[in-house]
Amino acid sequence: MRAPTGNATALPPQQTGIEARTAPKPSAPGRPASDWWIWAMAGALFFAYMALSLRIHERLLSRSFDLGIFAQVVRSYASGHLPVSEVKGPDFPVLGDHFSPVLALLAPLYWLWPSVKVLLVAQAALVAGSVLPLAFWARRTLGTAAAAVIGACYGLSWGIASGVSSDFHEWAFALPLLTLSLTALGSGRLRAAAYWALPLLLVKEDLGLTVAVIGLVIAWRGGRGGRGPGLLTAAAGLVGTGLALLVLGSFHPGGFKGYLVSHNPGGGAGAGPGGALVGEAQGGALELLHQLTLGLITPQEKVTTLVLILAPTLFLALRSPLVLVAVPSILWRLASNYPPHWGTGYHYSLLVMPIVFVAFVDALHRRGASGRSLYRYLAGSAAMALLLLPHFPLWQLTQPETWVKDPRIATAHSVMDRIPDDATVQASSYLVPHLADRTSVSLYGWGDSRPNPEWIVVDTQVRPALRWPMSVVHEQIALDQARARGYRTVDLRDGFVLLSRTG
Known part of the structure; x- marks a missing residue:
C-alpha cells in the first residue's frame, strides 16, 4: 500500500498505515439534523451535577481542601492580583503549588456572582459539556443508539460522580478539552486534535505529559502527515511541563525543591507526580524501585481501581491506542505513596473517564461493530453503569436524607x-x-x-x-x-x- 500523501489530516486514522487493511469505512460526514436530544442529555446531566455539588455544599460537607482554596484563588484573580490562599498559609502563592492559570477564566463569573457556588456551577457545566463531543462522535460513527447509551454511561460513570461530588478542581477544564481533542484524533482531524490538546498546559502542570502522549498518538496514527503536528505537540507537552515546574519553583516559598517534596493534607508526600517520586527517592533507591515495579499493583486497591476504570467499557477501551493517553494520569497515581490516590474516591479518576470512553467508541468503530454485536456491547456497558451507580455519589440524589433540612x-x-x-x-x-x-x-x-x-x-x-x-x-x-x-x-x-x- 502506498504511504499517504498530501494532507493526511483529511483521512481518518484508520486509513493510515497497516490499520487501513482491516479498518471499517467511516460514516458519512455531516452533523445530524435531529441532535436536540444530545443537548438535552447534557443539560440533564448538568442539573444533576449542579444539584449534587450544591447540596453537598449546603449541607456543610464541602471542605477547606479543596473548595476553600479554589474559592480564594478565583477571588484573587477577580480582585486583579496573582492567586493566594490563606488556607494553604499566610499569603501563600498558589502558583507555587500548581500551575493552573486557566482558573482566571472564572474571574468574570465571580464578578457577576461573588460566591463559592459559582465554582460548583461552572464545574457542572464543564463536565456536562464534555458529553457533547463524545456523543456527537459516537452518533456519527456508530449511530443514535450508541450515542445515547455511551453518552449516558459516561455522564453517569463513577469517576465523573466522584469528581463532581468532591468540591471543585481545575481538572474540570480538562474534560471538554480532552474529549474535543480525542474525538478529533479518532476521526482523523489531526491538527484539530493538537489544537484542542495544547490548552491543557494551562490547566495543570502534570497535564503536559498527557499532551505529550496525545502528540505521540497523533504521530503514530497519522502516518507521514501526522508526524509533524504529532511530534510538535509531544515536544510542546514536555517543554510545557518543564516550564510549569520551573514557574512553580519560583513561586513556592521553599523553592523548586519545596514544591517537589510538598505534602498533601494527611501527610502524604507529593502533591503530584514529581512529589510522589521524590518523596520515595528520599526513602532510598530500593523503595523507589519497589514503588515503580510491584508498588504499581500493590496494595490490591490499586488493581481494583484499574479494573473499575476499564469495566464500564467492558475492557474494550484497551483495543484502542487512544487509551494510551490515560497512562500518565494513572501511572503517577499508582506510583504515589499517598493512599487516597489509589482508590475510587475524590476526584482522581475524573481525567481518565473521557479518555476510556472515547477509546471505547474508537474500539467499537475499529472492530466494525454493528447490529446485534453492537447492541450486546452497549447493553453490557449500560448494565455495568447501572450496577456501579448506587455505590457512588450521584445516587445521593435519590436518597431522602440528601434533601432533609438540618x-x-x-x-x-x-x-x-x-x-x-x-x-x-x-x-x-x-x-x-x-x-x-x-x-x-x-x-x-x-x-x-x-x-x-x-x-x-x-x-x-x-x-x-x-x-x-x-x-x-x-x-x-x-x-x-x-x-x-x-x-x-x-x-x-x-x-x-x-x-x-x-x-
Whole structure:
C-alpha cells in the first residue's frame, strides 16, 4: 500500500498505515439534523451535577481542601492580583503549588456572582459539556443508539460522580478539552486534535505529559502527515511541563525543591507526580524501585481501581491506542505513596473517564461493530453503569436524607454571620468554604494557618469520620488555650463555638 500523501489530516486514522487493511469505512460526514436530544442529555446531566455539588455544599460537607482554596484563588484573580490562599498559609502563592492559570477564566463569573457556588456551577457545566463531543462522535460513527447509551454511561460513570461530588478542581477544564481533542484524533482531524490538546498546559502542570502522549498518538496514527503536528505537540507537552515546574519553583516559598517534596493534607508526600517520586527517592533507591515495579499493583486497591476504570467499557477501551493517553494520569497515581490516590474516591479518576470512553467508541468503530454485536456491547456497558451507580455519589440524589433540612445548618450560618467582612478567621474545615467569599479565612488546627486571627469559629460536633485535622480532645485543648490567650466566647449554640479577640 502506498504511504499517504498530501494532507493526511483529511483521512481518518484508520486509513493510515497497516490499520487501513482491516479498518471499517467511516460514516458519512455531516452533523445530524435531529441532535436536540444530545443537548438535552447534557443539560440533564448538568442539573444533576449542579444539584449534587450544591447540596453537598449546603449541607456543610464541602471542605477547606479543596473548595476553600479554589474559592480564594478565583477571588484573587477577580480582585486583579496573582492567586493566594490563606488556607494553604499566610499569603501563600498558589502558583507555587500548581500551575493552573486557566482558573482566571472564572474571574468574570465571580464578578457577576461573588460566591463559592459559582465554582460548583461552572464545574457542572464543564463536565456536562464534555458529553457533547463524545456523543456527537459516537452518533456519527456508530449511530443514535450508541450515542445515547455511551453518552449516558459516561455522564453517569463513577469517576465523573466522584469528581463532581468532591468540591471543585481545575481538572474540570480538562474534560471538554480532552474529549474535543480525542474525538478529533479518532476521526482523523489531526491538527484539530493538537489544537484542542495544547490548552491543557494551562490547566495543570502534570497535564503536559498527557499532551505529550496525545502528540505521540497523533504521530503514530497519522502516518507521514501526522508526524509533524504529532511530534510538535509531544515536544510542546514536555517543554510545557518543564516550564510549569520551573514557574512553580519560583513561586513556592521553599523553592523548586519545596514544591517537589510538598505534602498533601494527611501527610502524604507529593502533591503530584514529581512529589510522589521524590518523596520515595528520599526513602532510598530500593523503595523507589519497589514503588515503580510491584508498588504499581500493590496494595490490591490499586488493581481494583484499574479494573473499575476499564469495566464500564467492558475492557474494550484497551483495543484502542487512544487509551494510551490515560497512562500518565494513572501511572503517577499508582506510583504515589499517598493512599487516597489509589482508590475510587475524590476526584482522581475524573481525567481518565473521557479518555476510556472515547477509546471505547474508537474500539467499537475499529472492530466494525454493528447490529446485534453492537447492541450486546452497549447493553453490557449500560448494565455495568447501572450496577456501579448506587455505590457512588450521584445516587445521593435519590436518597431522602440528601434533601432533609438540618436545623444546625441555619444555626451555623447565623453564627458565621456575626463575623464581619474582611476579618481574619480560623474555621473548621467544613465552615471554611462558607467564609471564603468575604473574609480572610484559614483552617483551624492546621499548622500553616495565619496565627492570632481576629475570629475563631469551630463546629465541635463534626462526625468522627469527617473530623480533620484535629481530634475532639486536641480541639478542646486548643479552644481552652485560645480563651487563655484572651479570646472571648461570642456565641455558643448547637455545638458551634465563636471566639473573638476584638474589643
